[in-house]
Amino acid sequence: MLDLLIIMLERVGTIVAVAFILTRFRFFKQLIHQDTLTRRQTVNAILFFGAFGIIGTYFGVAFSTGTLHFNSVSMNLAGDEAIANSRVIGIVVAGLLGGWRLGLGAGLIAGLHRMTLGGFTAFSCGLSTILSGVLASYFYKKGKTVHPVMAFLIGAFAEAMQMGLILVLAKPFSESWALVQTIGLPMIVANGVGTAIFLLIVYNVLADQDRATALQAQKTLRIANQTLAHLRKGMTPQTSEEVCRILYRELSPSAVAMTDQHEILAHVGVASDHHRAHSPIQTHITKEVLKHGGRVVADDGAIHCIRDGCPLGAAVIAPLKCREEVVGTLKLYYPSEKAITDVTIELIDGLSSLLSDQLEIAAAGQAHELAKDAEIKALQAQISPHFFFNSLNVIISLIRTDPDQARQLLTSLSKFLRQNVEGTTAARVTLEQELAHVQAYLQIEQARFVDKLTVGLDVDPSLLSRLIPPLTLQPIVENAIKHGIADMASGSVVTVSIRLEAEETVITVRDNGKGITEERVPLLGQEPVASETGTGMGLYNVHRRLVMTFGEEAGLRFLAPDGKGTIVRFSIPGVKKEEVHT
Secondary structure (H helix, E strand, C coil), rough: CCCHHHHHHHHHHHHHHHHHHCCCHHHHHHHHHHHCCCCCCCCCCHHHHHHHHHHHCCCCCEEECCCCCEEEEECCCCCCCEECHHHHHHHHHHHHHHHHHHHHHHHHHHHHHHHHHECCCHHHHHHHHHEEEEEEEEHCCCCCCHHHHHHHHHHHHHHHHHHHHHHCCCHHHHHHHHHHHHHHHHHHHHHHHHCCCHHHHHHHHHHHHHHHHHHHHHHHHHHHHHHHHCCCCCHHHHHHHHHHHHHHHHCCEEEEEEEEEEEEEEEEEECCCCCCCCCCCHHHHHHHHHHHHEEECHHCCCCHCCCCCCCCCCEEEEEEEECCCEEEEEEECCHHHHHCCCHHHHHHHHHHHHHHHHHHHHHHHHHHHHHHHHHHHHHHHHHHHHHHHHHHHHHHHHHHHHHHHHHHHHHHHHHHHHHHHHHHHHCEEEEEHHHHHHHHHHHHHHHCCCCEEEEEEEEEEHHHCCCECCCCCHHHHHHHHHHHHHCCCCEEEEEEEEEEEEEEEEEEEECCCCCCCCCCCCCCCCCCCCCCCCCCCCHHHHHHHHHHCCCCCCCCCCCEEEEEEEEHHHHHHHHHHHCCCC
8 A cells, every 4th residue: 555655646746747837838827817718718628637637547557456466557457457546636626727617528538538448447437537527616716726735635535535436336346345445545645635736836836927927017117117217308328328227237138238220329238348339330230120120139140249259149139119110229238149038038029119119208298398389489479469559559549649759659669579579589588578578568558648557566676587488477567558447547557566475486467447357257368358458369378378388387367356456466486596686
């Protein structure tokens, strides 16, 4: 009995090898990770485990109850022969991992095969094989693993059930009893251990694979997070060197390099003494990648370094694309081609796609900024005719009543328009320039209002160097005069305030006119609001430029304090020391 136990446990080594091989099959991974298999996957699994059960039969030993000797298993057993085997392991594992379909299917294949071999236990052993698959499937639970101790007990119980069926069904009973006494306990222990080891190996190997995949994904995400900040600025020698350093640190190749379509942008790692940035691309294989857009693996001969004794023995060269156009290459160098595994190539392909996506994001961001600048320029350009026509109306009204003053105002208008044109070509101007612009405008407006318009200035001189979009303040003052105080007979006041509040420069224009209704307050600045005296385009443009320049919080804010005039304010965030007291 001890000798048989040793033999059976030795055969468990075969089970270990099969279990390891099994983890390489795709359908088996799907069997572990999916609750439901397709029909094809189910058939493949049944055939595999059924074949595994048959192999377990042939790896057993034939026992003769007449001679009490063990022999090799043949295609046809003698009448007094039975088989001590590990067939039940594959069938039990099928039921535990796949449920009743796999357990029953594999059991039928292995069980019917056992019946064809003959021997006085042919029927009982075949039937017990089928029942073992059904028994194991009872313990199957979707999405849950089976503990090795439970697997041992199930495998041992399945084998004990086979011994019981042999005693009940196999004839003569004396031979059945002699057989069970000899092989019963060794087979129960060996098949229980084999079932437990089988599942333990499967779970551990697949867990290691999942762990390696997770680590690879974590590394890729870490690389993506680190490189995005650099490639957002585009693919330049500076950003390329930072990206190469990140890849060199994370992946530990011999060297990492990036090129554009004409030259090396960066090279980090060994051989950096002669693989230098700003050197032209020399290797034919890199030019082929740039031309055809496909990844290649190059050995020492293909690299063809101009320096004798270069330590770079092999490289993976992958294209970098932006909008489907190859704009450069990513090159990872290794000591030899043997160091480049399939996992390495797959990772580099992923990094190539990742960096290409980041370059596309950078290009899209740059295009957005250009469009944003173009829109700001267009909005600024709309201010000039808006004020121009209003000013002409004032001058036309003075030509009849005061020609000399009209000439002076035309001179002022000429100076004003010159500043206006300069403003439309500038991205930012100082608050001091904006105030000068407003004062030029007020010289024209005060000629119309004569003595009934008073302008007050409450300005912190230290803030006059702050920068804002040009032609921002004048339209607000114009709106206060045109819509706020135009109908007042006397005592009209417009106040411009520039103060520092909580590290923000707050600009406020206030009038004491008729005010605005509460219903119109939320609309002003957010969209053009037509009225009897205008379209609201001026304030809308100012609001849009402030928001596009400084953000949503910098936009125009309107207040109507109990019908006593109107307050318009906006803020410039983040006062910088160099912009104060200059």
